[in-house]
Amino acid sequence: MKRTLVNERIRSLVLTAIFIALITAFTFIPQTGYITITQIASITTLHIPVIIGGILLGRKNGLLLGFVFGLGSMIRSFMDPVFHAPFTNPLLSVVPRMFIGFIAHDIHRLFTKLMKKEKLAYPLSLGVVTFLHSITVIPLIYLFVKTGFHFYADLYPHDFEGFLVVITSIFSINSLIEIALAVLVGTPILIALKAAEEKEGGQGELGEDK
Numbered sequence: 630m631k632r633t634l635v636n637e638r639i640r641s642l643v644l645t646a647i648f649i650a651l652i653t654a655f656t657f658i659p660q661t662g663y664i665t666i667t668q669i670a671s672i673t674t675l676h677i678p679v680i681i682g683g684i685l686l687g688r689k690n691g692l693l694l695g696f697v698f699g700l701g702s703m704i705r706s707f708m709d710p711v712f713h714a715p716f717t718n719p720l721l722s723v724v725p726r727m728f729i730g731f732i733a734h735d736i737h738r739l740f741t742k743l744m745k746k747e748k749l750a751y752p753l754s755l756g757v758v759t760f761l762h763s764i765t766v767i768p769l770i771y772l773f774v775k776t777g778f779h780f781y782a783d784l785y786p787h788d789f790e791g792f793l794v795v796i797t798s799i800f801s802i803n804s805l806i807e808i809a810l811a812v813l814v815g816t817p818i819l820i821a822l823k824a825a826e827e828k829e830g831g832q833g834e835l836g837e838d839k
Contacts, residue, residue, distance in 0.1 A: 656701035683733025695730025699723030763804035
């Protein structure tokens with residue numbers, strides 16, 4: 630039986646709530662949303678549910694999921710400012726995360742049209758959106774640390790050029806790992822969720838924005 634519009638909206642709200650709960654929990658449960666490698670570097674996995682949610686639920690819900698991701702990142706940075714002080718600036722912690730949630734749906738639709746097959750579009754969408762997240766965040770880290778445009782700027786020395794090079798190098802390597810994780814983890818999840826949706830008789834995409 631095909632779902633009604635009301636059922637579609639309820640399903641969308643429920644899935645959005647589930648994604649918000651997961652993002653919130655993984656933000657503060659150690660070694661889940663942020664897998665610590667060194668004191669100054671960690672592998673982020675929270676972009677994965679944001680992108681998945683954006684693809685499935687559309688721009689508005691993707692934007693909301695990105696906001697939750699970013700807000701959690703900013704809160705964590707205040708809890709550990711010594712190594713994460715730049716993320717106390719919402720232009721770094723919140724805005725790029727909202728951006729990836731917002732564009733995920735359209736990036737996926739574009740690749741679906743180009744590839745003519747949705748399953749092939751999933752890994753491409755996950756990889757490209759993660760890459761766009763990285764090339765947005767890394768330059769902002771460099772800029773905000775260099776200029777001190779964040780809270781706790783006094784924790785950093787004025788001559789920070791050498792450390793900035795190290796930081797950007799680490800984050801660049803991390804970005805490659807995060808892209809791989811997004812593709813390897815996100816693709817089977819998207820395929821499973823889409824299959825469940827089709828089994829229940831869903832038509833179109835849950836989050837198609839008008």
